[in-house]
Amino acid sequence: MKKLVALMLCLCMLLSLGAAAMAEETITLRFSWWGGDARHEATMAVIEQYMELHPNVKIEAEYGSSDGYNDKLATQLAGGTAPDIIQIDPAFLPAYALTEAQYLVDLKTTAFDFSLSDPAYYELPMNGGFDGKQYGVPTGVSGGAILVNNEMAAKFGIDFSTQYTWDDVFAWAKQVHEADPSVYLFEANKTMVAVATTAWAKQNCEGKTFFDVDTKTVNFSEAELTEVFKFVKRLFDEHVVAPVSYMAAYEGDNMQNDPNWVAGDKYVACLAYTSTCETLAAAAPGNTFSAGKFPLTAGSDIPAWNSNCPQVLAINAKSANIEAAVDFLNYFYNNETAMVTLGAVRSVPPTARARELCAENGLISDLLAAACDVCTSYSGIPDDSLYNGSEAKQIMWDAIEEVGYGAATPEQVAQNVYDLWSDYAANK
Numbered sequence: 001m002k003k004l005v006a007l008m009l010c011l012c013m014l015l016s017l018g019a020a021a022m023a024e025e026t027i028t029l030r031f032s033w034w035g036g037d038a039r040h041e042a043t044m045a046v047i048e049q050y051m052e053l054h055p056n057v058k059i060e061a062e063y064g065s066s067d068g069y070n071d072k073l074a075t076q077l078a079g080g081t082a083p084d085i086i087q088i089d090p091a092f093l094p095a096y097a098l099t100e101a102q103y104l105v106d107l108k109t110t111a112f113d114f115s116l117s118d119p120a121y122y123e124l125p126m127n128g129g130f131d132g133k134q135y136g137v138p139t140g141v142s143g144g145a146i147l148v149n150n151e152m153a154a155k156f157g158i159d160f161s162t163q164y165t166w167d168d169v170f171a172w173a174k175q176v177h178e179a180d181p182s183v184y185l186f187e188a189n190k191t192m193v194a195v196a197t198t199a200w201a202k203q204n205c206e207g208k209t210f211f212d213v214d215t216k217t218v219n220f221s222e223a224e225l226t227e228v229f230k231f232v233k234r235l236f237d238e239h240v241v242a243p244v245s246y247m248a249a250y251e252g253d254n255m256q257n258d259p260n261w262v263a264g265d266k267y268v269a270c271l272a273y274t275s276t277c278e279t280l281a282a283a284a285p286g287n288t289f290s291a292g293k294f295p296l297t298a299g300s301d302i303p304a305w306n307s308n309c310p311q312v313l314a315i316n317a318k319s320a321n322i323e324a325a326v327d328f329l330n331y332f333y334n335n336e337t338a339m340v341t342l343g344a345v346r347s348v349p350p351t352a353r354a355r356e357l358c359a360e361n362g363l364i365s366d367l368l369a370a371a372c373d374v375c376t377s378y379s380g381i382p383d384d385s386l387y388n389g390s391e392a393k394q395i396m397w398d399a400i401e402e403v404g405y406g407a408a409t410p411e412q413v414a415q416n417v418y419d420l421w422s423d424y425a426a427n428k
Helices: 002-023 037-053 069-079 090-097 150-156 166-179 190-204 222-237 244-250 259-263 274-283 322-334 336-342 352-360 366-376 390-405 410-426
Strands: 027-034 057-064 085-088 142-149 184-187 267-273 289-292 312-315
Touching: 027 037, 027 069, 027 322, 037 057, 037 322, 037 336, 057 322, 069 090, 085 090, 085 322, 090 312, 142 150, 142 274, 142 366, 150 166, 150 267, 166 184, 190 222, 190 244, 190 267, 190 390, 222 390, 222 410, 244 390, 259 267, 259 274, 267 274, 274 289, 274 366, 289 366, 312 322, 322 336, 336 352, 352 366, 390 410
Parallel strands: 027 057, 027 085, 184 267
Antiparallel strands: 085 312, 142 267, 142 289
């Protein structure tokens, strides 16, 4: 009997030692990304934090520039040699997610914690959400912003903090311009006029984007494009924005150098990007600024404004350690130490809590955090990949200039744009 008990004790000890060995079994994860030095350093710091908490996990970093990154990744995924955790450009995400090869893990089937994330943002296709599945999670937020000059808004009694319509925009522009012909409702160059016009077009043309990517055709009729450019004409004619001839000197990310903006008393607000709102605010130090809501079309329930994701992190479906990879992503996205360490190295953080912590630690401003909170609250339809091409954008910008200068009617511009876009799409 004593021998039997001893044997059983030995067996229990062996089982315990085996379990302990299994618990301490080294797990190796590969993590690939691109970016600059600041991103590399912050990401490596988070990796070190995680490995200190999990001594049995080794994370191998594979990072560099964006040159050739996607070509290499495509080859790795097809050959089954891709890293466990992968940073992906949203433009290429559908090619990896919507394929019978099933390259990426649906994170909704895992233990990934989405509790700090806004589904209205992360479930967008550009952020990894496809047909109820989640093939990645966004690393940050960028998009449009309405930068409100608080002193000018108070002067004219205009409230951008509650939802308003395009009808309100035209009424406010009339009110402002009649009170002072030197003042416009919005500072906006042709780039930002195009952003606003694209949002208006989606809401007023059945939620369509400008191109049908599958058929490589223009998704709008000439009649619909005519209405789009009539809207553009109203923006200029009714003094919503300054003349295109004046703003031509402040194209691209140059609006902060407009002396009328710097003066602080010629615009009530600015059509901007989240990435430029801090620079614009700093250019007019005599004023205070806040983030306003976006205008919508009265009576339309079609999403219009959308935010953009700079990168997505995903997990390779062929990883031998999916559970461990998910656990690391949980730390990366949801641990507050990691949030502060990462700061804004992959754009403004994707969760409200991370933005709050970054603002508290001086990593982003309260204004930028608020602008991103507004931006992510609009679950708009993303622009299609053909319209995101530089050639298609240039055609739109040229058309806005033609309308703004009065060089052609909306009907004429619509026909020209339709023809140019048709040729462009057919050759893609």
